[in-house]
Amino acid sequence: MKKTKPSGKIGPIQRSSLDRGSHGIDIRTTTGLLRRYVCVERGLMRMLAGWFLVAPAYETKHTFGYHVWDHAEHVDWMRKRLGEMRGGQVNASVEPALSRCVDETIHAKDASDFISAAYLELQASLLECYRDHLAAADPCANAMESRLLQRMIPDLERHVEWAQKQTASSNDHRAMIRRLIAAAGGISGLETPVKSGDIPASPHRFQRSGTILFDSRIRRAELMSYEARKSASPETARLEDFKVFFNEMYAAALLASVIYDADPSELAWEFHHDFAHQFWDEVRHSEFGAIRLKELGSAPEVCNPVLFERSQGLPILHRICYLTLGLEVYFMSRKEPRTRGFAEKGDFRSQLFADQDWSDEITHVRYGKRWVDHLLENDFRTAEDILAEVREHMGAAAGQKQDKIAAPF
Ligand SMILES: [Fe+2]
Ligand SMILES: [Fe+2]
Secondary structure (H helix, E strand, O other): OOOOOOOOOOOHHHHOOOOOOOOOOOHHHHHHHHHHHHHHHHHHHHHHHHHHHHOOOHHHHHHHHHHHHHHHHHHHHHHHHHHHOOOOOOOOOOOHHHHHHHHHHOOOOOHHHHHHHHHHHHHHHHHHHHHHHHHHOOOOOOHHHHHHHHHHHHHHHHHHHHHHHHOOOOOHHHHHHHHHHHHOOOOOOOOOOOOOOOOOOOOOOOOOOOOOOOOOOOEEOOOOOHHHHHOOOHHHHHHHHHHHHHOOHHHHHHHHHHHHHOOOOOOOHHHHHHHHHHHHHHHHHHHHHHHHHHHOOOOOOEEOOHHHHHHOOOOHHHHHHHHHHHHHHHHHOOHHHHHHHHHHOOOHHHHHHHHHHHHHHHHHHHHHHHHHHHHOOOOOOOHHHHHHHHHHHHHHHHOOOOOOOOOOO
């Protein structure tokens, strides 16, 4: 029997745009749309991870953590749906005009301009496209995509609403992203592309930071050591514990660097998915600190980013191994006594956060084992060898031999 290639027939909505009066969307058009949506949402994951490091307000960093995970879930759902569809090759390349628009969004002058371009232009256009797609879909024939869109739309609505409260700025960068979207025929690619001549690149080029930048509320300083916390008064120990929670910014930053640096074509999507999850978890652990410090009448004011900074210059494999099989294993023995200690003092609020953190950390070590083993397939070295290389790197960075992977707090 002759093998049939995916049909080249033009579907009803390919004629012009996602017309809300149309009667359903064919498979070929749908797969093209889902691939474009994946391109935009994956691009957003990476640019938010990059800006996580340099956006000055810690609340913005925490919000980016939630949004990265929303985008990762959307990408995961759409990839799974594409895998079920005739002609749904997920890795088919996307039109360069759309890729350019996504790639250029990160290159903003500052966080305000970035939020305005990434949320109020790129995500707002994506949201509008999702709404049009849902309205054009047939509720029965397109039920699977309709269900996906109904789950994704509220997330993007929340993102855009958040951004509207952060910035009202209309700026050159945002205007340029608008022109690039129009030149790509909209997010859907189904509109007539607006020819507007050469659109020059943004004069600001984003550089992924090797440290964590903050506004003036957060200063760089040492945290109380674990030993000192154990002999401090219960009130002091609890405050210092939650300062250490806030400082999990360093772990989130390390993962942001992985999400930003990892080449999508070299590593399986599941790698990106797991570490986007872990990134979000570490962001939440930092947020636990901010929430609890405020509840205790204090506020976050210190970050010690040294563990993140010293990890820079290491390959991705080593960064993952350092965090998940080095530091997280090192910290693990503290988790159970800390959770139990809060419970014994009747401090159930602190116990709630410590309990959640303990559970998440077990998952993180599992991610580490899985991906370090995967990355070491057909490599002469073992995970132990990689940890030894990390200790050597850390020794050089600290100017002092490191017998084990440890933390100063
Ligand atoms: Fe953590
Ligand atoms: Fe962790």
